[in-house]
Structures are given as structure tokens and as C-alpha cells.
Amino acid sequence: MRPKRLVQGDTIGITAPASPADIQKIRQAIPFFEQMGVHVKLGKTIHLRYGYLAGTDTERLADIHNMIVDDSIKAIMFARGGYGTARIADNLDYQLIEQHPKIIWGYSDITYLHTAIRQITGLTTFHGPMPASDIADSDFDDLSASMFRQLLEPATLHYSEAISPLRVMVPGQAVAELVGGNLSLLISSLGTPYEIDTQGKLLLLEDIGEAPYRIDSMLNQLHLAGKLDAAAGIVIGDFAEAEPPEGKSSLSLEQVFHDYFSGLRCPVMAGFKIGHCFPHFSLPLGEKAVMNTADKTLTVEAGVR
Template sequence: MRQRIKPRRLKKGDTIGITAPAGWGSTEKMLAAAAWLEGLGYRVKLGKTLTKRYGYLAGTDKERAEELNSMFADPFIQAILCARGGYGTARIAELLDYESIRRNPKLFWGYSDITFLHAAIAKYAGLVTFHGPMLLDLAKEDVHPLTLANFETWSVPMTFKYTEHVAPLTALAEGEAEGILTGGNLSLLVSTLGTAFELDTAGKLLLIEDIGEEPYRLDRMLNQLRLAGKFADASGIILGDFHDCDPPKEKDRESLSLAEVLADHVVSAGKPVLAGFRIGHCSPNIAVPLGVHARLNTYEKLLECSEPAIW
């Protein structure tokens, strides 16, 4: 990983570039969400990928990569918010200009499939990025106030702190740990293995979350991370939301539970493990900075960064 650099805080009147580096979504909903951001006092520049279609992708690999490169290089854009996840960011990782990203550090925000870009940008540009709700999340009905509150942090260099004020936390393995925050969506983290963008967890706090995966699929992916040494290398493990990851309801199918699978592959690593974070495919979806130093304390039910993620 390159030496870390942080993006600058946003000011009212700054421009947020909106791009779709993975899948495409409802243009109508994205326009409504963009209007909400403008209501906060920011300008919004909508990328062309928001209206492009290439199967399940928001344009070809070249189109999506060129737009993301262009937004990082554009001096009139101060932040980049991903429109949605889906699939496709791993396809453009080789096409990104990481030296340009490093020369033009700016706030980069997204989750789910965007996890692959978080890993790639951290490794080759060293930029602190943010695992948080995206444009289409703002277009959902009854958006949780804490989800909306994430966007107030763009202009304040505050230190991230997560306690049980959001939701109950459960210690699956007691202990204290510290290190650089890394991780994201489990499926995407596994897809980095064996590539030039493989996630490095050595001495770091590893965050994992996922959605819509039955325990046997989680079993396969967690086992792969375990065999790759990612849990053994980590200093501690943060379990975000695993939405709709319960065993099948058919009575003629037997299954391990999510808790059993986590015990076999994650807890067995002997590192502090704290579960229940409302991070990922959930409501509220709390944004967390990736690439900053933090400490995890299961006794205090606490995850706290030791430094601001922006300046």
C-alpha cells in the first residue's frame, strides 16, 4: 500500500461528481437524490454513465473507467459519489490512473461493489476512501436520519466513533485491537484474491458485510479468506450487516446458521471480533472511513478512529 493521503473537507458550493462505475439504476430516482444534495448547498455534476447501458453495466468498461479518471483529474470536482453498486468495478480496476488519483486526492464514497475500487485505490494510490451509502440510497422511501446524517460529515474533519448508540453490538471474541481500517463487501473482498488488487489485512482491522447470501455461500467465501490468511493476519474483525443471509426456509433443507459459519472461520482466528455494526446493506447505513487508524474494543463495545479522515 502507498503512503496514505487524505481528501480535503467539502465547502458549501463545492461540486460533487456522480458516476456509475458498476451497474445502472433509475435515472428519475438519481435526479431526485441529486436534488437533495443540492439542497445541502453543493453543486452536482452528473456523469454520462448515469444514462448509459451495456447489459447490466452502466456503459462499457472503457466508458466507466474514463469517467472516473476524468472526475478525479477535474479540478472543479471536489468529491466523487458513486450512484450505485451492482457489478462491474473489478472490470475497470486495471484501467484507472492511480497516479492521477494520488495527485488529485478527493473524497470518494460508495459501498457494495465499490469495495473492489476501495481496495485498488488504497493499494495503488494510498487515498483514504469512504464505505458509505450511495446516491440511490438517498432515493429510497423513509431514508433513516442516521443515513442522511453521514453526508453532514463531508465538511467537518471529525473523528469517526461508533458505539451502541446506533444498535446493540455483540462480542463474538473478546479483546482489543488497533490498525488501519480496511475491507467492505465480503463477495468483493474474495474476488480480489489472486489478483494484483488483493486485499492486504496484515495488522489491520478488517470489516466485512454482505447481502442475500445463504450460509453455504458465506461458508465458501469465509473459508477462502481464512485459507488465504486474511483473518489470521488481521488485528481484529468488524462484522457489519449480513442482510437476508439466513438459512433457507424450506423444511427439507438443513443448513448451518450464520453464527455457526462465522464461528468456524472468523472467530476461530483468535482475534477480537465485534458484530452488529449497521454498516453495509442496511438501514441505517453508517459510513466508515477506510485507510485511517482505528481501535476496536469489545469490552467497551467501541470502534473509534484515532484521526480524522479528511482535513
């Protein structure tokens, strides 16, 4: 189920389903959307704070539900990640989302909502940079900005080494539905009704601020849960700030990846600028994708209609 594309004059809503947003950064990001030719409506949670959350669970849920049923809002942009979307997954009205399918965009902690929404409703959602954490950043670059065009002009996306060097860990070609996102959030879905389904899927993995031993632990859990062996292919995105604790001996991140990926029977390729990085290549999750290690490319079908 693909959402409708945006057209000039449409309105997008910005809400904070996880950690509190910096209102100044939100305001800095608004001109970016206005230059796209769309209007911006801010949700109530943009101004709320409840400890490390952007309002209570009830307030954050209400903000999302209000934007879903508001037919004047054609896309929902999540302000930032942080922590909190798993807390509201159980009470999210998935039937409401099916009745009002629209563009849903974000990443990081939003991975939990991407996974739950896609697996329950079949709606394509978008893994891409967010207003408060990325668009307002001084390092936000032209390529990252250009990725939003896919919401206005449906087009097949093509990733090659023109964007970044790619490293083949296991050769081959995979043609499958693209799923995944932030590794730690995928791990937190295991054993829940929203457990990531990787069977025959092209699995995207990225994360930030996790030391190699922590990434090792999470990949081991995916391995023991059968999620790596079940995948049709693995897309290794950016693992930012993955430094070992100071003064502690450690495996390198490359060694950890080798231990968990080199023995898989599916193709695996690393080096994609997808995640907590610039440029940030945005992708529709739930769409058919082709990863070919022979020419080092990833091609993904358009996510809007």
C-alpha cells in the same frame, strides 16, 4: 493521504462505475446534496446501459477519469454498486488519482475500487450509502444522512451500542488501519494484483443476498488464504437477506460466524449497522481505528483534511 474536505458551494460528481443507475432515483437524491450546500454534476454513464453495465468499460473509465481531472469536482459519489468495478481496475489511472486526490464515496461493488485505490495510492476513501441505491430509498434515515457531515466537518467517528446492539465474539482491543467492505468483492480480489491486504489491519466485512453456505464458503477462502489470521481485528457489519434456500437444511449465520471467528487471536465484534442496511454508518477506509470490546465501541479518525 486524506482528500480535502468539502465546503459550501463545492461541486460533487455522480458517476456509475458498475451496474446501470436509475435516473429517476438519481434525481430524487440530488436535493439531499443541495441541502448540504453542494452542487451536483452528473456523469455520462448515469444515462448509459450496456447489458448489466452502465456503459462499456471504456465509457465507465472515461467518466471516472474525467471527474478525477476536473478540478471543479471536489468529490466523486458512485451512483450504485451491482457489478462491474473489477472489470476496470486494471486500466484505472492510479497516478492520476494521486495527482488529483479527492473524496471517493460508495460501497458494495465499489469495495473493489476502494481496495485497489487505497493499496496503490494510499488515498483514504469512504464506505457509505449511494444516491441511486440508498439516498433515494424511502427508508433512508436521519443517522445515515448525518454521516455525510464528515465530508464537511472533519470529526472522529464513534460507534457504540447507542446505534445497535453489538455482540463480542472474541474479546480484546485492536488499534489498526480500517480496511475491507463487501465480502464477495474481497474474495474476488484474491489472487489478483489488488488482493486485499489484511496484515495488521482491522477488517470490515459485510454482504447482501448470500445464503449461510455461501458466506461459509467465502469465509473459508479468507481463512485458507491467511487473511483472517493476519488481521488485527474483525468488524462484522450487516449481512442482509442471508437466508438459506427454502426447504434446505442449513447452519445459521451465527453458527458460521462462530466456526470462523471464535478461534481467532484477534478481537471480533458483530452487529454493526454497516452495509446494505438502515441506518448505514459510513466510514473512511484507510484511517486509524480503535475497536474495544470491553466498552463495545469502534472509533475511527476523520477521513478528510
